[in-house]
Amino acid sequence: MSVQPSAAQQAPRVKVPAGTTAGEAVLEAGLPSKGPDAVVVVRDAEGALRDLAWSPEADVEVEAVAASTEDGRSVIRHSAAHVLAQAVQQLHDEAKLGIGPPVRDGFYYDFDVAQPFTPEDLQALEKRMKQIIKSGQKFSRRKLESIEAARAELADEPYKLELVDLKSGSEDVDTSEVMEVGAGELTVYDNVDRHGEVVWGDLCRGPHVPHTRFIPAFKLMRVAAAYWRGDQNNQQLQRIYGTAWESKDKLDEHLELLAEAERRDHRRLGAELDLFSFPDEVGSGLPVFHPKGGIIRRAMEDYSRRRHEEAGYEFVYSPHITKGALFETSGHLDWYKDGMFPAMHLDEERDEDGEVRKPGQDYYLKPMNCPFHNLIYRSRGRSYRELPLRLFEFGSVYRYEKSGVVHGLTRVRGMTQDDAHIYCTPDQLQDELKSLLDFVLNLLRDFGLDDFYLELSTRNEEKYVGDDESWQIATEALREAAESSGLELVPDPGGAAFYGPKISVQAKDALGRTWQMSTIQVDYHLPDRFNLEYTAPDGSRQQPIKIHRALFGSIERFFGVLTEHYAGAFPAWLAPVQAVGIPIADEHLDHLHRVAKALRAKGIRVDIDGGDDRMQKKIRNHTTQKVPFLLLAGGKDVEADAVSFRFRDGTQINGVPVDSAVAALTRWVERRENSSPTAETFQTELA
Structure with a gap:
């Protein structure tokens, strides 16, 4: 699940004279220093967040960032992560530090400790954190003069040393690790007590709140296992998750939202209402639907079929398994093999001496329906008069999700996509995208979801095929269609599939959580790889443009989202017993x-x-x-x-x-x- 970005707020701007601190300028401007609207950091002219202790070399105008904004909360949460790490090392002096970034609605910190943390440990850590926060320790930024100086200071922190070495080398550092080492200089944040003594410190880019009392409300949530740098070949660490907010009221509101989300958890409701289950005998991420769940699913599918028929779609069917050559042609074996189930080597024939008479070949469970639809399109000649050709299938696909990310119906290994592929001419592309987006939004509204924004996923410069011109045309066509909808359009740089850019519909549920629903992709690449053609009015052979579209995403995932949206109290038209x-x-x-x-x-x-x-x-x-x-x-x-x-x-x-x-x-x-x-x-x- 994702979170909708908040609308841009008109943050107050403050002039910071050279030689003074941002905090002094904020105070002089009369902006709040306490409560939910307290200014915790500022944003400079380049968009970087700066501590209130920052002092510019020349006069500069900055934007004040309040605790109640998303950026302000992120700074509070990262500061809370430092307080957590300080508390852990004070109560468990053998603990070694991993990383501690802010995340959506909270923060975490990874530790290498001799024994896993217990619930009693979390209680003791919360108590110690409250003492640290109450003491009003100052977060003080200090620049390390060199890589060597950093290595010397962090000699007892092996994981921090590794990050320093990565920074000095050529290996990429991911987003969470950048919170530690930064993109430029190396800095440490010291926690300084009221006597001016440094009581703890951590390698960190920052920024942080001025002092610990700017962390008014927090709670430690749970412990989980985590591998250093996300690699299962590395040391397993203990990760403590927490949440922090700008006020106790906001914390209480968040905790109540979590409690309500737990009550609405589709896995729990699925068992209580006898809708579906996940038998061990079948396997992880492979649900079975019981009669009541089957009724709901059938009602969802039947209504979707009816709407697709009304919109001029033609129904097709394709097998669950295919020779590997199909996915070599489509490029999935080059770009998506890690997400596919392993091959089944079949069809080999041997003579009585055991010698291979006919070599076998690899078959794969399909992760996508689109290559099959290309074959249907290519099965005979096509005229421009047939276009746009809209092919639709409830197609079951299989993806090898790692066991750690499989989650109920919302992240499965076997799913049924309501998958459509539209083949059209260049002149038809824009009208088709606009009508398609309208169709998608209206059908989602029919199921009770009506609060949307759109995401435009653009090319990943390290993982794409095709030429710059077709990518630009496809991206701008999607942008124009999205903007014409009147919905908010949010950029998702690098989020596209390897073959084309994507619009995704993000829908907000009854709890205000946002889920990715429908996706629409423009693809010039696969029609080229499959040699798809149509006869144009002048008799020439032209290549169609392909639009990929999944409306629900998958039936299973949409079922899970609706279960939680309605808390199991499905509308009467979907209810298994009306x-x-x-x-x-x-x-x-x-x-x-x-x-x-x-x-x-x-x-x-x-x-x-x-x-x-x-x-x-x-x-x-x-x-x-x-x-x-x-x-x-x-x-x-x-x-x-x-x-x-x-x-x-x-x-x-x-x-x-x-x-x-x-x-x-x-x-x-x-x-x-x-x-x-x-x-x-x-x-x-x-x-």
Whole structure:
């Protein structure tokens, strides 16, 4: 999952005269020094964040960065990571330091320690951190004069020494490691107590808050194993995760959001609602859908199929496995092999002496559907009159995700993509992209997601094929289509696939979390590699442009996102059981069976609970199972040929004539109402 960037804020600008500090200028300008809006760092004219102790050599105008901004929170979190490391080394003096960058909503720090940290250790570390923060230690930046000086000072920190050596050499340093060594000079941040004594220090680029009291609210969250520099061949370290915010209220809000996210966790709800499971016998990242989950999935797919038919797509099917030569042609074996399952060597034939009579060949489970669609396109000659040709498939693909990143339905090894490939002429490209983006957004809205922004992923300069001109044309075509949508467009430099740039739709769920949903890619490369052609109006043979499009991304992932978005209380049109009849007594069962028959005739999925439990327990059971409509019947209802409605929120409408009840419930489902029915909203339906 990703996070939507906040809208740009109009940060106050401050002039910092030469020879004075940014902090003095901020104070002189009357900007806050306490509370959530306290200025913690400034941004200089080149866009770099600077400590408030920074003193420019010439007059300069800077932007004040408040604690409540994303940049301000990041600085607070990195400062909290230093406090954590100080606390660890004070309580575990043998601990060696890894790295400690800020991350989304928090921070972490890696340590080499003799024994894994326990929950009791985290409590002790939190207590020590609070003492450090309360003492008001100053973060003081100090430049190291040379690589040799750094090596001497860090002689007892082997992992820091490695980073220093990397900086002095030619090996690349990743983003988190840059927090330690920086891109230019080497610096240390000392923690200085109120007596002016240095009590701890860490190799770090910075910046940091002025002192520890600028860390008003934090919490240590958990411990995990981590490998040094992310390489499993390296030493395993202990990683402590924490979170830090500009106020206690914001921390509490974040912790409540995490608690709600845990309650909505699709893995938990999948088991509670009997939707899907991950049997050990099948394998990691390979879900099976139970009958109730199967109903939801079928409803999702059926509606998607209907919309695609209306939009002029043609349905195709392709096998799950293919000869490796196909992926050699597409380039996937060059660029994507690490993400594919290993080859199966088949078809070899030997004679009675064991000599190879016919060599075998490698077959692969497909990670993508697109090469198969190219073969369908190429199966016969094509005319410009057939274009745009829109091919669509619910195609199952398999990707070898590492076990550490497999996560429920949202990161699986076997998935079904709602995959489309559109072949068009250059003149059709822009209109096709705009209509395609409109189609994608409207279909997502139909499922109840309606808060979007777009990401434009551009070429990775170290991993691409094709020429500069086609990449530029493709990128600008996507940019124009995205901008015409009116949605915010956020750059994602280097995020494109090897064959073409991409727009991705980022959708916000009910908890404000952002998920990557649909993707649209423009591809000049694969049509060239597969020699795809069409006959132009002048009789010449031309190469089509290919658009790749996955709308849900994968059915499995979209299912997981919707489960959490609705907290398992799916809209009635998707709910596996849309209504349950509950009699007050057994003699009312026949009446409810007649109601159920009328509902089934309208396509409504309805059950009757004729079990031995008391009515109130049945209501609790089916409310827990998040059934949208409970139909209650007692003697008065039977006599009046009516039913009473009970809803998920506990509200109720009594004595609704059966014909009106059936018609209203059917209308609610057929129009794909995504809100959960209540007595108030459904009363309007009955009016």
